[in-house]
Amino acid sequence: MAEISYRQALNETLREELKRDENVFLMGEEIGVFEGSYKITAGLLKEFGPKRVVDTPIAENGFIGMAVGSAMLGLRPVVEIMTFNFIALAMDEILNHAAKIYYMFGGQTPVPMVIRTPGGGGQQLSATHSQNLEAWFAHIPGLYVVAPSTPADAKGMLKTAIRNNNPVIFIEHLGLYNTRGEVPAEDYLVPFGKAKVSKEGRDLTVISYSRMAAMALDVARRLEQENKWNVEVVDIRSLRPLDKETIVNSVKKTGRAIIFEEDWRSYGIGAEIAATIQEEAFDYLDAPVKRVANVEVPLPYSKPLESAALTGARQLLDAINELAPRRRR
DSSP states (O other), X not given: OEEEEHHHHHHHHHHHHHHHOTTEEEEETTOSSSOOTTSTTTTHHHHHOTTTEEEOOSOHHHHHHHHHHHHHTTOEEEEEXXXXXXGGGGHHHIIIIITTHHHHTTTSSOOOOEEEEEEXXXXXXXXXXXXXXXXXXXXXXXXXXXXXXXXXXXXXXXHHHHHOSXXXXXXXXXXXXXXXXXXXXXXXXXXXXXXXXXXXXXXXXXXXXXXXXHHHHHHHHHHHHTXXXXXXXXXXXXXXXXXXXXXXXXXXXXXOEEEEEEEESTTSHHHHHHHHHHHHHGGGXXXXXXXXEEOSSOOOSXXXXXXXXXOOHHHHHHHHXXXXXXXXX
């Protein structure tokens, strides 16, 4: 397997899917001539032409609406929203149309579309360009919502998303684009609704997704090398549908759970996971479920303030040291 970046995995996947199916096309602001703000679509306009790689006006509600209509007619649009924050401009098209048409039309009209969008903080892009809004969409029946943390999962889940007959919100963290990992060369799919135990452990479980799942894995490996705690890491990667079985089985094994997410703590993905553990694994808990998340403020532009507001490895380590058993088992 070749080791490539998260960015390259997405680019190669889009190229492969454009070649595989003539109904697949890309659309978004500056994805053609400029090759995308984060260069995910580099080289694709030159290779496939302006009918397959479509530069759109700065009008999210317009081109998301166009994507819904084209999907209803049998095409498979892959839309890039330049940053997750701009998706608010197209909420009506996504929540009231894309998510509901397949159901409301009795299964007669699939809506096979993907909305790719980067989010997350740590890049000094300030409050209106550094948000994690996945909980909005994971709340809505009719949408799939995924947030892969590795290049291999990014490739496999994007292929699954493009071939799905339902609308998919595909979340990419800005801080992951330059990360690298081994990616199989062959065509493969990563199923939705299936979490991954990225590291086995016995002392406690850390449950996470996207960039925080990658960070949790690094922390867990370091703790094991230092002969401190043996931490199990569950990368949920699919937010809707959520693999409750893998989460619950891990917590039943370790007896302790930390939910680690780069988002505000209130009303989020972590709250849903905590409720799931309470309902399905309460009798196995040796300590209360702990949640580690961002400070609940609009993210500052100032680098020191931004760092203070974001959660990270230090906060996770503090939580592990507080929650872990006194002695290793």
